[in-house]
Amino acid sequence: xxxxxxxxxxxxxxxxxxxxxxxxxxxxxxxxxxxxxxxxxxxxxxxxxxxxxxxxxxxxxxxxxxxxxxxxxxxxxxxxxxxxxxxxxxxxxxxxxxxxxxxxxxxxxxxxxxxxxxxxxxxxxxxxxxxxxxxxxxxxxxxxxxxxxxxxxxxxxxxxxxxxxxxxxxxxxxxxxxxxxxxxxxxxxxxxxxxxxxxxxxxxxxxxxxxxxxxxxxxxxxxxxxxxxxxxxxxxxxxxxxxxxxxxxxxxxxxxxxxxxxxxxxxxxxxxxxxxxxxxxxxxxxxxxxxxxxxxxxxxxxxxxxxxxxxxxxxxxxxxxxxxxxxxxxxxxxxxxxxxxxxxxxxxxxxxxxxxxxxxxxxxxxxxxxxxxx
Numbered sequence: 164x165x166x167x168x169x170x171x172x173x174x175x176x177x178x179x180x181x182x183x184x185x186x187x188x189x190x191x192x193x194x195x196x197x198x199x200x201x202x203x204x205x206x207x208x209x210x211x212x213x214x215x216x217x218x219x220x221x222x223x224x225x226x227x228x229x230x231x232x233x234x235x236x237x238x239x240x241x242x243x244x245x246x247x248x249x250x251x252x253x254x255x256x257x258x259x260x261x262x263x264x265x266x267x268x269x270x271x272x273x274x275x276x277x278x279x280x281x282x283x284x285x286x287x288x289x290x291x292x293x294x295x296x297x298x299x300x301x302x303x304x305x306x307x308x309x310x311x312x313x314x315x316x317x318x319x320x321x322x323x324x325x326x327x328x329x330x331x332x333x334x335x336x337x338x339x340x341x342x343x344x345x346x347x348x349x350x351x352x353x354x355x356x357x358x359x360x361x362x363x364x365x366x367x368x369x370x371x372x373x374x375x376x377x378x379x380x381x382x383x384x385x386x387x388x389x390x391x392x393x394x395x396x397x398x399x400x401x402x403x404x405x406x407x408x409x410x411x412x413x414x415x416x417x418x419x420x421x422x423x424x425x426x427x428x429x430x431x432x433x434x435x436x437x438x439x440x441x442x443x444x445x446x447x448x449x450x451x452x453x454x455x456x457x458x459x460x461x462x463x464x465x466x467x468x469x470x471x472x473x474x475x476x477x478x479x480x481x482x483x484x485x486x487x488x489x490x491x492x493x494x495x496x497x498x499x500x501x502x503x504x505x506x507x508x509x510x511x512x513x514x515x516x517x518x519x520x521x522x523x524x525x526x527x528x529x530x531x532x533x534x535x536x537x
Contacts, residue, residue: 180465180531186458187509187524191221193451194510200417201430201438213431213512220514224521231525232532239526240473243290250287253280254324269328281325281333282515285340286523289480291317292341296348297473305349314345331378332503336487343483344476381501401426402434402496405441413444431512433504437496455489465531474530481523
């Protein structure tokens with residue numbers, strides 16, 4: 164009996180994608196190291212609380228990851244609509260009755276935890292889009308307007324409500340994730356050209372009637388941050404100073420002046436990559452990029468070997484989620500993109516982001532695990 168249990172455990176271990184687990188764990192460890200440094204300062208009690216909280220979120224996140232891995236992802240196909248509708252209901256509730264903080268209405272206060280439905284909506288959207296697109300015939304020239312109507316509707320409804328909160332950064336993430344999945348599923352070229360043209364035409368309209376003043380200021384600040392160095396341009400300037408001062412090898416662990424002297428804002432969340440760049444330099448920054456690239460290559464291999472189309476689309480959706488968050492976060496801290504509230508997956512502090520990311524990667528692990536089951 165014990166021998167059979169041992170063989171079963173060994174078989175279970177072999178079915179797990181070890182490369183995926185190792186690269187996620189490596190990014191988690193780097194995130195904890197940087198969070199400790201970023202929150203080490205005069206307010207030691209608060210700092211210790213943030214660091215311990217992140218460890219707790221990681222424990223919960225890895226539990227979610229392992230449970231999701233053992234869960235057959237075909238179940239997700241059956242419950243995708245229910246998950247999407249529940250998340251959409253939470254977003255609608257938040258838009259009208261949610262907790263207001265920093266001028267935005269994005270959270271539901273659960274007492275012990277502030278839940279941000281727009282964060283989990285990203286994963287719910289991936290599930291819904293994968294379910295819809297898995298049933299589409301995308302061979303030949305690609306999908307037309309008729310085939311695209313349902314997935315665009317599924318994307319458009321939460322997008323509108325999240326913009327209304329207002330949370331343009333998260334709304335753009337939803338659009339990027341959904342749009343990337345549509346491109347992967349294949350769209351007719353003339354439709355793609357039409358969408359791009361309409362998007363360009365809509366830019367001045369959005370500037371005039373959709374964007375709030377603070378959102379316009381972010382874009383203007385991105386174009387010229389030195390116009391208001393102590394106001395709207397402060398975050399961008401301090402972040403670029405931190406990144407540039409790290410040079411090749413960095414200043415060393417907990418020796419970054421911008422972070423330790425608290426010049427760098429939100430250094431434990433949105434600007435955690437600035438802390439890493441200052442203390443570990445170009446070498447550390449590129450090493451983290453390399454780990455993310457390895458994560459994407461591992462994910463692409465898993466999607467390629469998936470046993471069905473739904474599994475491949477689910478994996479691609481999660482990869483898009485991680486990629487766009489990484490791309491926007493790194494782009495904004497080095498001054499290539501406007502500053503928006505987008506965390507760096509697996510490194511930034513935050514419960515909603517960590518749990519959503521680990522649950523998504525758990526789905527990827529589930530797809531990899533079941534490539535052996537036919």
